[in-house]
Amino acid sequence: MTPDDADRPADTDMACKQFVELITDYLDDVLPDDMRADIDEHLITCDGCQNVLAQWRTIIALAGRLTEADVDNTDEITHDRLISTFRGLRRR
Amino acid sequence: MTVASTSVALERRLRPIYVAALLQNVALWVPIEKLFMTDIGFDNGSVAVMAAAYAAVVPLLEVPSGILADRWSRRGVVLLAQSALVVSVVIGGLSPNVGVYIVAALFLGVYFAMQSGTFESIAYDTLMEETGDSAAFERTIGRVRFAESAGLVVSALAGGVLAEVLPLRATYFMTVPFIIAAALALLRFREPQLHRAEEAEPLRQQTAATYRTLLERGALRPIVALLVLTALLLQAMLEFGPLWMVTLAASAGLYGPHWAGLMAALGLGGLLGGRLTLTRPIMAAAIAATILASCVVLTTSHVIGIVIVAQILLVLLVVAVSIPITGRLHDAVPSSIRAGVASGVGTLTWLTFLPFALLFGAVSERSGVHDAGWILGVVAVLTLLLLAWTVRGFVRSPAGVPLKPAFAATQFRPDDDPVLPGHWVDPPAAWAEPDLSIDAGAAVAEVRDTIADLPSPQHDVIVARDVERRSPAEVREELDLSASDERHLLNQARGRVRARLDQYLADETK
Numbered sequence: 001m002t003p004d005d006a007d008r009p010a011d012t013d014m015a016c017k018q019f020v021e022l023i024t025d026y027l028d029d030v031l032p033d034d035m036r037a038d039i040d041e042h043l044i045t046c047d048g049c050q051n052v053l054a055q056w057r058t059i060i061a062l063a064g065r066l067t068e069a070d071v072d073n074t075d076e077i078t079h080d081r082l083i084s085t086f087r088g089l090r091r092r
Numbered sequence: 093m094t095v096a097s098t099s100v101a102l103e104r105r106l107r108p109i110y111v112a113a114l115l116q117n118v119a120l121w122v123p124i125e126k127l128f129m130t131d132i133g134f135d136n137g138s139v140a141v142m143a144a145a146y147a148a149v150v151p152l153l154e155v156p157s158g159i160l161a162d163r164w165s166r167r168g169v170v171l172l173a174q175s176a177l178v179v180s181v182v183i184g185g186l187s188p189n190v191g192v193y194i195v196a197a198l199f200l201g202v203y204f205a206m207q208s209g210t211f212e213s214i215a216y217d218t219l220m221e222e223t224g225d226s227a228a229f230e231r232t233i234g235r236v237r238f239a240e241s242a243g244l245v246v247s248a249l250a251g252g253v254l255a256e257v258l259p260l261r262a263t264y265f266m267t268v269p270f271i272i273a274a275a276l277a278l279l280r281f282r283e284p285q286l287h288r289a290e291e292a293e294p295l296r297q298q299t300a301a302t303y304r305t306l307l308e309r310g311a312l313r314p315i316v317a318l319l320v321l322t323a324l325l326l327q328a329m330l331e332f333g334p335l336w337m338v339t340l341a342a343s344a345g346l347y348g349p350h351w352a353g354l355m356a357a358l359g360l361g362g363l364l365g366g367r368l369t370l371t372r373p374i375m376a377a378a379i380a381a382t383i384l385a386s387c388v389v390l391t392t393s394h395v396i397g398i399v400i401v402a403q404i405l406l407v408l409l410v411v412a413v414s415i416p417i418t419g420r421l422h423d424a425v426p427s428s429i430r431a432g433v434a435s436g437v438g439t440l441t442w443l444t445f446l447p448f449a450l451l452f453g454a455v456s457e458r459s460g461v462h463d464a465g466w467i468l469g470v471v472a473v474l475t476l477l478l479l480a481w482t483v484r485g486f487v488r489s490p491a492g493v494p495l496k497p498a499f500a501a502t503q504f505r506p507d508d509d510p511v512l513p514g515h516w517v518d519p520p521a522a523w524a525e526p527d528l529s530i531d532a533g534a535a536v537a538e539v540r541d542t543i544a545d546l547p548s549p550q551h552d553v554i555v556a557r558d559v560e561r562r563s564p565a566e567v568r569e570e571l572d573l574s575a576s577d578e579r580h581l582l583n584q585a586r587g588r589v590r591a592r593l594d595q596y597l598a599d600e601t602k
Contacts, residue, residue, distance in 0.1 A: 015514025017504040024583035028564060030575070048519025052590070055523055059589050062532070062539045063558035 014042040019049050023056050102222045106215065106232060108281040110239045113211060115274035116174065117243030120251035120263040121181065123351035124344055126334035128260040129193060136335060136461060138190045140453020142197045143331045144446045149201030151442040157206040166214050167283040173206035174275045178268055185264025211236055217284035245355050252348015260344070314482045315420050316437055321475040322414040323441040324448055326407060328468055330354065332452060333403045335461045340396050350400050357408040364408065365415025370483045372572075380476045383409050387472045391465035406472075413479065420482070499587060523597055534600075535593060542592040546585055553578060554585035 019042060025031050026039055043050050121128070129139060161169040180199035187193040215232045251263050337350060370376050382405055389402035421437070448467075456464035507513050543554055549571070556567040568578045 015504070015507075016516045016519075017499070017501075017514040020499050020587070021580075021583065024579045024586065028579060030579070046515075046519070047522075048516040051520045051522040055520070055590050055594070056586055058523060059539065059586050059593065060558050062536050062593075063543065063554065063589070064561060065532075065536050066540050066543070066559045068555065068560060 013045065014038045016042075016046060016049050019046075020052060023053060026053075027056065027060075099223075102219070105222065105282060106218060106235075108277045109211065109214060109218075110235055111277040112170075112274040112281070113236045114239040114243045115270045115277060116177070116207075117240045118247040118267060118270040119244070120247050120254060120267045121184065121260075122244075123248045123251045123334075123347040124255040124260050124263060126338050127255070127344060127347060128263075130338050131260060132187055132193060133190050134193070135457055136464070137453045137457030138194075139332070139335065140449045140451075140456070142190075142194045143449040143453070145194055146197050146201045147442045147446045147449060149198055150205045151439045153202060153205035154439070161210050161213065165283060166210050166217075167278060167281060170207050170210050170214075170278060171275055173203045173210075174271055174278075176200075176206065177203040178271050181264050181267050181271070185261045214281075214284070221284040241355065241359060245352050248351040248355060249348045252345055252351070255344040255347065312421070314478055315417060316440065318417050318475065318478050318482060319414060319421065319437050320441050320444050321471055321478065322410050322417065323437075324444055325410045325468065325471055325475065326358075326414075327441065327445050328448065328452065328471070329403055329407050329410075331449065332456070332461070332464070335456065336390065336399050336403070337396070339461045340394060340399065342396050346396065346400075350403075353400060353404045354407050357404045358411055361408040361411025362415065365412040368412055368416055370413070370416055370479070372570075376480070376483065379409055379413060380480075383472050383476065384469075387465065387469040391462050391469060394462075410475075413475075417479075417482070499591075520594070523594070524601070535596070538593055538596045539589055542589045543585070546588060549573075550581050550585035550588070553581045554589070557582055558586070 019039060022031065022035075022039065026036065029036075031039070043053065126134075126139070129142075134142075157169060157173075176199050180196045180203060183199065184193060184196035187196060215236060219232060247267075254263055254266065333354060334347065334350070337347060342350070368375065368379075370379075386402040386406040386409075389398055390406075393399050393402070448471075452464050452467055455467060503517055504514050505512050505517055509515075543551060543559070546554065552571055553567060553573070556562050556570065557564070564575070564578060567573070568575060571578070573581070
């Protein structure tokens with residue numbers, strides 16, 4: 001699928017490639033006014049980027065349903081490590 | 093069967109395992125071992141030779157005994173291990189001299205190599221057989237560990253007390269009935285039949301993947317080196333710590349509390365490790381200062397109480413520091429080879445410990461254990477330097493695996509594209525919101541798994557911002573990040589989640 005000519009943004013438009021790097025900055029509202037305006041303008045004509053922006057919001061909402069314990073990535077290996085520590089101490 | 097009755101049946105079936113774990117770890121001789129060894133003619137040099145011989149046996153036997161457990165019987169391997177333990181303790185107690193005692197130590201190595209990891213596998217397979225899933229694994233292993241620690245700490249104290257009133261040898265012989273009782277308990281256990289041959293092939297693949305990971309991933313090297321160094325310090329303290337007691341002529345009754353203190357420090361260090369924020373300069377400095385001060389005490393102090401406190405603090409902090417580092421290792425390797433990498437690190441540690449033990453023994457033989465303490469100091473300084481260097485990396489870059497960009501460059505047209513430079517080749521479609529809300533549970537689970545798999549800086553930032561909903565300023569402060577780095581990492585992390593969720597939703601609608 002390629003974008004229809006009708007969807008084609010203007011030549012001066014911000015590139016989608018640039019936009020995706022700035023989504024979090026955009027949502028945190030830390031961008032200079034002119035850049036923000038460029039993005040708003042881009043979004044009007046670019047469905048792909050609009051969708052990605054909406055997805056960012058969905059992700060933030062879904063992540064907000066998690067608790068810290070859900071995503072603790074140290075548990076498993078910490079556990080392995082403790083096991084080996086205890087194994088080590090068992091010997092002497 | 094209801095959940096409650098399944099869990100009662102499970103607990104009943106596992107009970108012999110808990111009992112065996114407790115009894116098998118009753119080792120009344122452990123706290124006074126160095127004292128006894130000194131009595132039968134060991135000097136610091138031969139203690140080290142024994143430790144080195146031991147360190148050579150364990151890695152040699154660990155893998156073959158694991159294969160034997162998978163192919164034949166896990167319970168059978170533990171019973172063999174317990175037999176080796178009885179042989180070791182009896183020979184140890186009878187030893188008239190250094191040579192015989194080293195033979196006892198080799199049998200102890202056989203015991204250790206054969207039983208390590210086997211209780212975990214038994215527990216896992218039993219859970220799978222009884223409940224069909226492994227959800228209660230953590231809890232079960234927690235109980236096994238608790239039983240083991242209880243055996244260790246109680247027998248450390250009891251052994252010290254017994255050594256005051258009985259000949260030191262007696263503590264060895266009095267340990268034997270406990271091991272036999274452990275074996276009897278194990279015989280009452282009905283072994284699960286789930287494992288067996290199918291695990292042999294993945295083992296070979298895993299071994300290959302593990303060594304590739306350990307050797308080829310440049311960014312993993314400092315982390316592996318750190319884990320080896322911290323394990324070396326820990327091993328050295330457990331192996332040689334009691335030599336300070338011998339040198340300072342501590343009374344036999346002090347050996348029990350000393351050993352119990354070291355054991356408790358291992359457990360507490362584990363708990364503390366989960367709460368450390370090594371990126372906080374003040375906390376890192378306090379830890380480094382305490383570790384160094386403990387090493388200085390070990391090289392200079394002749395006051396028994398102070399030396400014991402220094403050893404306990406050293407063990408506590410080294411265990412604590414190793415926990416977040418282990419977390420980095422986890423971040424950097426895929427889960428399929430995680431266990432293999434962990435045991436690869438274990439093997440490296442043993443191999444490093446071997447020459448270390450010989451060096452330590454040679455120095456303490458020539459000029460005393462206090463001077464040998466300087467070797468510990470050197471290892472501690474190396475550890476802290478490497479730690480300082482790696483901790484910066486915790487924040488600045490992912491440890492190990494390079495994070496793929498959320499949107500691959502190929503998703504965009506080239507910058508010199510005549511029509512739409514830098515625009516989507518294939519613009520992302522909207523997610524069907526109805527799907528998401530119907531199946532939000534599954535989508536949340538997908539988000540959870542992706543976040544848990546992210547490497548550390550991205551993981552830490554997205555957890556703080558999107559899961560805990562903390563403010564950007566707070567997160568920057570805690571993780572020591574610049575504002576732009578923080579947003580950049582968060583954007584990467586969200587992009588990663590998006591890619592996984594997008595894939596997941598596409599698969600679902602197929």
